[in-house]
Amino acid sequence: MPQRQHSPYSKSVYKEPAPVHDPENPFESMMERFNLAAELLNLDEGIYNFLKMPAKQVIVSIPIQMDSGEIKVFEGYRVIHDDTLGPSKGGVRYAPDVTLDEVKALAAWMTWKCSILGLPFGGAKGAVKCDPSKLTPTELEKITRRYTASLISIFGPERDIPAPDMNTNEQIMAWIMDTYSMHVEHTETAVVTGKPVILGGSLGRIEATGRGVMISALSAMKKMNISPESAKVVVQGFGNVGSVSAKLLAEQGCKIVGISDISGGYYNPNGIDLEKVREHLKVHHVLSGFPEADSVTNAELLELPCDVLVPAAKEDQITAKNADKLNCKLIVEGANGPTTADADPILNERCIMVVPDILANAGGVTVSYFEWVQDRQGYFWPLDRVNMRLERFMRNAFDTVYETASRYNQPLRIGAYIQAIDKVARTVRLRGIYA
Structure with missing residues (x-):
């Protein structure tokens, strides 16, 4: 070429x-x-x-009580670049040096990825400015749940669907799903992808x-x-x-x-x-x-x-x-x-x-799309079908x-x-x- x-x-x-x-x-x-x-x-x-600018940029404060009893406040972001093709889709990363410009770029890249692959999604990205290596599991869970609660009007299976990214994993996605489900008063597996398989995750996603x-x-x-x-x-x-x-x-x-x-x-x-x-x-x-x-x-x-x-x-x-x-x-x-x-x-x-x-x-967002489809159908595919x-x-x-x-x-x-x-x-x- x-x-x-x-x-x-x-x-x-x-x-x-x-x-x-x-x-x-x-x-x-x-x-x-x-x-x-x-x-x-x-x-x-x-x-x-x-198309050049994000449709929505949200910055939230995340106050939590650390295991020591001290109250610390973290900063969180969610950027929706575009939702023309469908609900916005994109991961959430935890990193001490993450910036809003970085999240904006990642959200735009998600828009273009979904468009190229023919997925019915727009692009989004989220982040929390923190160092997970210095946090206990309890502190990580508190940050995740408070971040989710602060974005409860943004997230949703028909609005904006988070996923794992740098320094986040299926456990953090499970906490996001559970927090969202508690707020809407029913279990909503399709609000997030990259979940454990037992909670409606897809085979082959990792x-x-x-x-x-x-x-x-x-x-x-x-x-x-x-x-x-x-x-x-x-x-x-x-x-x-x-x-x-x-x-x-x-x-x-x-x-x-x-x-x-x-x-x-x-x-x-x-x-x-x-x-x-x-x-x-x-x-x-x-x-x-x-x-x-x-x-x-x-x-x-x-x-x-x-x-x-x-x-x-x-x-x-x-x-x-x-x-x-x-x-x-x-x-x-x-x-x-x-x-x-x-x-x-x-x-x-x-x-x-x-x-x-x-x-x-x-490939990650494509199988995330498969996971979202399976959750909405309540019918899950074998690994060979996902990979095919x-x-x-x-x-x-x-x-x-x-x-x-x-x-x-x-x-x-x-x-x-x-x-x-x-x-x-x-x-x-x-x-x-x-x-």
Whole structure:
């Protein structure tokens, strides 16, 4: 597929574009891609202004009594970017350094993910500014329940549906579901996804994002004539997404030569035995000291020679400072926003194909949609049906984005934005603007 460098944002045809000052700010980075896609679509200025900003931004104070008896107040966010296609959908993350701009970017990415995959959802994201590693289970539960209660008029199976994200899990989703159910006075399983299976969660949900990364990688490798059996893969981040992606790619015949976590990177050009990695993690909980790979820094890991690089850690890992040092043919973004806008032209010029986050890691929201459907039906699917349907959704989305990118002579990322924005814009025109 042809690769082409982006036109600079300063050439935007819109009278009042959202300013882009810091290409490593997640929201501004998202907006730079949005602006280019909007220009290529010749998007009407009114629709552009409608879609560029979140529909709703809520900031709440979360006072709780700590186990020590001290009262502390945490700050929580919920951003609904768009609900044109249906109720908004998006995770809730707990992190001490989370910002409103980050949540706004993540909410917008959810809008585009749902549009690309053909899901009847808009995009949202939530967060609480806290460090879960320094909180007891009781304190975490109090924060979660108070956050949910503060957003009781926002959440709802037909309004806004939370899910797990960074530092949140199925237990926290269970607390959200229970709190919401207590307020509405009936058990409402469809208000949240990523729940324990016993509470109406879907089989395959935990592995869904990593499985979607694997499907996207194989789809791109096929276009590039890269055989999985000959492919060397580096995975940055060994949490849920990274570890599942690595495992499933290895099962397809790929050789995993690099992995990393918070303790650093680990490299073995002859391949890393993931079963031994899992045994090491059971004992040590981090990769530090893993004996069958050479230690490298997380920065060095991104520059290792490989066919496929899967950044599955966090935002802003591939920037203009290191994009010219990467030694891969294909990047499949497992994390949200791992590549900054100023890195895109460098990667395009080097003909490194990038399967963007809004496509590659959309397996999670797709199976969340399956979970929501199953909850509403009261009928649950076996694992093989979940995985079969996920593969169909992901492959169809990849093929559609690839075709759109080729038609506009753009990289996959801009093709994905064009595809997503065009669908939402056409829906807005058909619905009209209520006044």
